[in-house]
Amino acid sequence: MSTTLPTQRPDPAQLRRWRQHLADERAEAAIYNNLAHRRTGEEREILLGLAEAEKRHEAYWLALLGDRVGKPRRTDLRTRLLGLLAGRFGFVFVLALLQRAEGRSPYDDDPDATSTMAADERLHGEVIRSLAERGRKRLSGSFRAAVFGANDGLVSNLSLILGVGASGVPMAVILLTGVAGLLAGALSMGAGEYVSVRSQRELLEASTxxxxxxxxxxxxxxxxxxxxxxxxxxxxxxxxxxxxxxxxxxxxxxxxxxxxGDVDTHEAVGSGLGAALSSFLCFASGAIIPVLPYLFGAQGIVAVILSAGLVGLTLLGTGAIVGILSGGSPLLRGLRQLLIGYGAAAVTYLLGLLFGTGAAG
Structure with a gap:
């Protein structure tokens, strides 16, 4: 890495920027070291190599600052959040966040950073992308079933409850409908996912x-x-x-x-039992949410608003998680989930009103 340093005396804005870069490099090195200590083998070596690269960048800013390092600065909120998550959340989740962070190099437009450092940061993003891809392959089968099950439970049971409720039936019927929809849907999802994954594995095994x-x-x-x-x-x-x-x-x-040929365990497909269990539990956990206001005695429009609000928040959350793990925008994925879910529920609610009016007539 080129270490040609500026010869002119830095102004206060430059010093603040250099100190911030120094703090960020130290924090990122700590994140990689933290993740490395939770892995073994090749992944551990790769993460330690990334930490060493961040140390080289740290040395560059220390050389620039000289005796003007000053008090240690706090890193930015994004890096502090990554450091917090690195010690508490799943490996793939943190890598997905790091992938997005490394993809936005702060050195691209910094006149005091070297082109080598900017290229390093871009390459770090590709390394993290590859590591995250390994993890995504390991969890993609069960994760797909889990996300699909949770969202299906949220949307289908909210639609069911709103549609039946709009027809004017008693509150006890709405509650019974929600519980029945939860059990029937969870069992159906679990059984269907098991058959789907087993069939896919059998097709792949036939070609091995x-x-x-x-x-x-x-x-x-x-x-x-x-x-x-x-x-x-x-x-x-x-x-x-x-x-x-x-x-x-x-x-x-x-x-x-x-x-x-090489042994192929078809990790990306996942196991049938694991996918079925994930699908069952996640559908049930999603389907219970729109029922909660009715379980606690809410009625009428209050129950509808509470049910729709809880489902909306959950859809935003699951969409954001999918966005993070896939390397996309959490906000856009969350809004997409919300619009699709509310669209389906609105159509069912309107149909319930229509049938309820027709029956009354």
Whole structure:
């Protein structure tokens, strides 16, 4: 990293900016060290490498400041929040937040920062993106079922309660409808998710190479070389397939891996039981929310407002979490969830009013 330092005396604004950069670099290094101590193997080494890079940036600002370091400054709110979350929340959640933070390098427009430092920060964002992608793959199956289940429970039961309530039925019927919708929906979601994930895994497993295929090698006809056809069926061209077959037969490649293929545990799909349980619990936790005001005795328009308000806040929250974990905007994802949920509930409420009026007539 270039360490050519400004020769002119810094003004007060520069000193404040340099001290802030110093505080931020120290805080970010601490975050990476904190995360590294919770991981093992390659992920730990990568995070420690990022912490070391932040230390190099810290050294640059210390050299600029010299004897003008002054009192330690507090880092910005974003970095303090990341530091707090790093010790308390899931690894993937914190990495997703770091990915968004590293994607906005403060050095791009700072005349006192080197171009190398700005490039470092951008590259850190890509490293974090790759680490976060690993974690997303590990949780994507169950996470998808959990998010889908929670939002389905929120929207479907709110729509059900509002639609039935708008028809003018007694309060006891509305409450019974909400509880029945919760149980029926949760059981249906759990069973459906189990069948869906199991079916997907079975389809993937049917395409996985037979791990015992390498045992056929001693009996292959070397002249016709059926092995080359196997490699061609897996996407290699004729020349590359022939070369790979010769290497395997000559012992130049591990036969078990070359013939049977790498073991694929289909982590991104998740387990059927795990997805079913997540879906059941999350649907139930979502579906109970619109029922809560009725359980505590609220009636009429007050119950409707409370139910819709609780669901709205929860939709905003789940949408924001999805946005964070996917690297998108939490606000936009939350508003999208809110509009979709309220749109479905509004349509059902209007239909309930229509049918209730028709029945009364």
């Amino acid at each position: 190479p037979d791990p015992r295929a390498h045992t056929l090698l001693p009996d292959l006809d070397i002249d016709t070389n059926e092995l080359a056809l196997l490699f061609r069926s897996r996407g290699l061209d004729e020349e590359e397939a022939a070369r790979r077959a010769e290497e395997v037969l000559a012992g130049g490649r591990d036969q078990r891996t070359a013939i049977g």
